[in-house]
Amino acid sequence: MELLKQRIVKDGTLREGNVIKVDSFLNHQIDIDLLNEIGKEFKARFASEKIDKILTIEASGIAIAVIAAQHFRVPVVFAKKTDSKNLDENTYESSVYSYTKDKTYTIRVSKRYLNEGENILIIDDFLANGKAAEGLIDIIDKAKCNTVGVGIVIEKGFQKGGDKIRKQGIKLESLAIVESINNGEIVFR
Amino acid sequence: MELLKQRIVKDGTLREGNVIKVDSFLNHQIDIDLLNEIGKEFKARFASEKIDKILTIEASGIAIAVIAAQHFRVPVVFAKKTDSKNLDENTYESSVYSYTKDKTYTIRVSKRYLNEGENILIIDDFLANGKAAEGLIDIIDKAKCNTVGVGIVIEKGFQKGGDKIRKQGIKLESLAIVESINNGEIVFR
Numbered sequence: 001m002e003l004l005k006q007r008i009v010k011d012g013t014l015r016e017g018n019v020i021k022v023d024s025f026l027n028h029q030i031d032i033d034l035l036n037e038i039g040k041e042f043k044a045r046f047a048s049e050k051i052d053k054i055l056t057i058e059a060s061g062i063a064i065a066v067i068a069a070q071h072f073r074v075p076v077v078f079a080k081k082t083d084s085k086n087l088d089e090n091t092y093e094s095s096v097y098s099y100t101k102d103k104t105y106t107i108r109v110s111k112r113y114l115n116e117g118e119n120i121l122i123i124d125d126f127l128a129n130g131k132a133a134e135g136l137i138d139i140i141d142k143a144k145c146n147t148v149g150v151g152i153v154i155e156k157g158f159q160k161g162g163d164k165i166r167k168q169g170i171k172l173e174s175l176a177i178v179e180s181i182n183n184g185e186i187v188f189r
Numbered sequence: 190m191e192l193l194k195q196r197i198v199k200d201g202t203l204r205e206g207n208v209i210k211v212d213s214f215l216n217h218q219i220d221i222d223l224l225n226e227i228g229k230e231f232k233a234r235f236a237s238e239k240i241d242k243i244l245t246i247e248a249s250g251i252a253i254a255v256i257a258a259q260h261f262r263v264p265v266v267f268a269k270k271t272d273s274k275n276l277d278e279n280t281y282e283s284s285v286y287s288y289t290k291d292k293t294y295t296i297r298v299s300k301r302y303l304n305e306g307e308n309i310l311i312i313d314d315f316l317a318n319g320k321a322a323e324g325l326i327d328i329i330d331k332a333k334c335n336t337v338g339v340g341i342v343i344e345k346g347f348q349k350g351g352d353k354i355r356k357q358g359i360k361l362e363s364l365a366i367v368e369s370i371n372n373g374e375i376v377f378r
Binding site: 029059066 | 219220
């Protein structure tokens with residue numbers, strides 16, 4: 001997606017450890033017009049699929065998922081990372097290791113919001129090692145739903161997550177794939 | 190907002206400790222069409238105000254804020270609750286006590302996304318004791334921005350948050366105010 005790549009080059013910044021910071025427009029401050037174009041693009045890429053629900057994970061996936069959902073006209077469910085007194089006791093769970101935060105946490109979705117046989121599209125902001133996506137796929141499997149595909153805004157192509165998901169035969173659509181970071185410059189696949 | 194109140198009565202459930210669960214349409218599974226009506230309503234209620242940005246807090250405020258932002262045509266910034274390697278070191282901070290989770294946490298907004306003099310509308314899903322809203326107002330003050338108003342989907346009118354904010358002279362618009370919970374029935378103000 002050309003508009004997105006241009007924006008990453010213009011406003012993204014690089015940090016130690018191959019961190020691509022896009023918090024000026026994607027995951028801290030949010031450019032709503034760009035998000036809307038991203039939502040349209042996801043719809044175009046999954047136009048031939050039957051999708052009943054979009055599944056994402058708090059927090060930064062939520063904004064992207066709900067704007068995209070307007071184009072799919074389906075509900076969004078977001079997996080919760082934190083224990084809350086208000087969360088159902090009856091949940092599907094999976095363990096996810098976060099490299100960014102260097103800890104393992106449990107993600108949960110109430111059993112009431114994933115019904116057997118539903119076709120689920122996963123949407124998230126980043127895909128690097130793929131741990132969050134794997135956790136969501138695990139939850140979809142536990143709910144006996146179908147993972148129709150995974151839509152990612154920025155994939156770090158030099159990390160393993162994307163290939164692992166593709167090898168499972170799951171349709172993965174990443175709107176920008178960063179192939180490498182070369183002397184402080186982002187090279188797209 | 191009549192549509193919202195009807196939905197709360199139809200699909201909301203009550204839990205011990207005056208907890209109103211609306212996770213089937215607002216903060217776990219999300220009904221996008223309802224959210225869009227909520228966004229329109231916020232725009233109508235703050236139509237006369239000049240608003241530069243919407244500020245919310247992760248996680249459940251994000252969905253509401255970004256859909257509302259489409260009607261205001263402004264960016265969204267969401268305060269972060271968790272430490273992340275990817276967060277700017279240069280942040281405005283405030284401490285917030287959560288009754289739901291029974292702990293105090295630090296909320297943070299990068300200094301780059303609140304510029305002196307900007308007019309900020311706070312949007313969140315719930316207002317009960319008002320601790321999260323107070324934390325956001327504190328951050329807006331620290332950034333020398335103006336709190337134009339606070340837009341809340343569901344206010345628990347029997348708790349203190351709403352009155353505290355109104356007494357400060359801040360325009361607070363709650364789309365549904367629960368006055369009391371009476372023998373398992375929700376009474377709106």
